[in-house]
Amino acid sequence: MSILEEHESSPGLLLALLGYDAMRRLRAAHDAHGLKPRQFQILGLLEHGGLSQRELNDRMGLDPSLVVALLNPLEADGFVSRERDPADRRRHTVSLTPAGATLLVAAGEAQRAVEDDLFAALDTQQREQLRALLLALNQPASDCA
Amino acid sequence: MSILEEHESSPGLLLALLGYDAMRRLRAAHDAHGLKPRQFQILGLLEHGGLSQRELNDRMGLDPSLVVALLNPLEADGFVSRERDPADRRRHTVSLTPAGATLLVAAGEAQRAVEDDLFAALDTQQREQLRALLLALNQPASDCA
DNA sequence: TATTGTTATACTCTATAACTATA
DNA sequence: TATAGTTATAGAGTATAACAATA
Numbered sequence: 001m002s003i004l005e006e007h008e009s010s011p012g013l014l015l016a017l018l019g020y021d022a023m024r025r026l027r028a029a030h031d032a033h034g035l036k037p038r039q040f041q042i043l044g045l046l047e048h049g050g051l052s053q054r055e056l057n058d059r060m061g062l063d064p065s066l067v068v069a070l071l072n073p074l075e076a077d078g079f080v081s082r083e084r085d086p087a088d089r090r091r092h093t094v095s096l097t098p099a100g101a102t103l104l105v106a107a108g109e110a111q112r113a114v115e116d117d118l119f120a121a122l123d124t125q126q127r128e129q130l131r132a133l134l135l136a137l138n139q140p141a142s143d144c145a
Numbered sequence: 146m147s148i149l150e151e152h153e154s155s156p157g158l159l160l161a162l163l164g165y166d167a168m169r170r171l172r173a174a175h176d177a178h179g180l181k182p183r184q185f186q187i188l189g190l191l192e193h194g195g196l197s198q199r200e201l202n203d204r205m206g207l208d209p210s211l212v213v214a215l216l217n218p219l220e221a222d223g224f225v226s227r228e229r230d231p232a233d234r235r236r237h238t239v240s241l242t243p244a245g246a247t248l249l250v251a252a253g254e255a256q257r258a259v260e261d262d263l264f265a266a267l268d269t270q271q272r273e274q275l276r277a278l279l280l281a282l283n284q285p286a287s288d289c290a
Numbered sequence: 291t292a293t294t295g296t297t298a299t300a301c302t303c304t305a306t307a308a309c310t311a312t313a
Numbered sequence: 314t315a316t317a318g319t320t321a322t323a324g325a326g327t328a329t330a331a332c333a334a335t336a
């Protein structure tokens with residue numbers, strides 16, 4: 001059943017509801033691996049080298065306190081390691097462990113499967129269109145603050 | 146600042162995060178009128194005549210308990226009225242009051258302003274494209290249950 | 291003083307289960 | 314028994330403020 005009938009859907013609310021559904025499905029997929037969608041995102045961000053928590057905050061658009069709460073279980077389970085930066089002892093460099101890299105691969109397959117299902121109604125070209133439009137939305141013309 | 150860099154955004158998570166941001170902006174806009182986005186949606190659904198709560202559940206894709214919680218303040222503030230259906234006394238017919246109709250107009254302008262800002266990065270044609278793609282996502286090809 | 295990371299608390303939206311009343 | 318509506322509780326994701334350690 002559809003979330004909204006066409007005539008009663010404002011574009012903004014439609015986007016909000018579809019986004020909520022997307023997060024719900026991502027969560028269901030990653031639950032099998034003991035991950036939250038945002039934790040999977042962190043593993044992906046660490047794939048090509050360690051980052052400070054500050055860098056994770058910035059790239060994810062999240063408050064530092066959120067990143068701490070996401071990292072703690074990942075570190076406890078051995079998927080991620082935290083080391084103090086010798087050059088600036090305030091910084092904690094977060095890195096992917098071998099176990100974390102393995103988990104990233106397995107959970108990545110689950111995520112791709114979910115996204116295939118999520119966008120099943122669109123063909124390849126339409127998916128590319130949608131992706132391009134969403135990326136445009138994500139980069140506001142200018143920060144006129 | 147953008148929520149995600151291009152290379153690190155899965156389409157599904159991108160949709161989820163943009164949807165969250167859309168809901169956040171809608172909430173901010175409707176707060177000025179004492180409404181939640183879902184309550185504004187209810188007012189819109191009642192614009193062309195009364196509905197039972199059951200019909201509201203179905204059209205909004207929400208659990209009945211949610212609709213109750215959304216309606217109670219609306220009724221208390223006089224924007225909506227509930228009357229028992231004489232034909233089936235289990236049914237409560239929900240209708241828009243004159244005050245509710247006035248609120249719908251005012252809040253509708255706020256919502257349009259938010260959506261204009263939300264989709265500011267897109268031209269008219271791109272907005273139509275996006276809307277069509279989102280509507281397609283919202284109507285899964287078939288419920289192969 | 292400013293920055294990195296941490297802790298604690300609270301808010302929004304939604305889901306589920308159990309209940310009442312009507313049919 | 315089944316349906317319309319209600320109540321209460323819980324969960325996920327995020328935001329904010331206050332704090333300790335380091336620069």
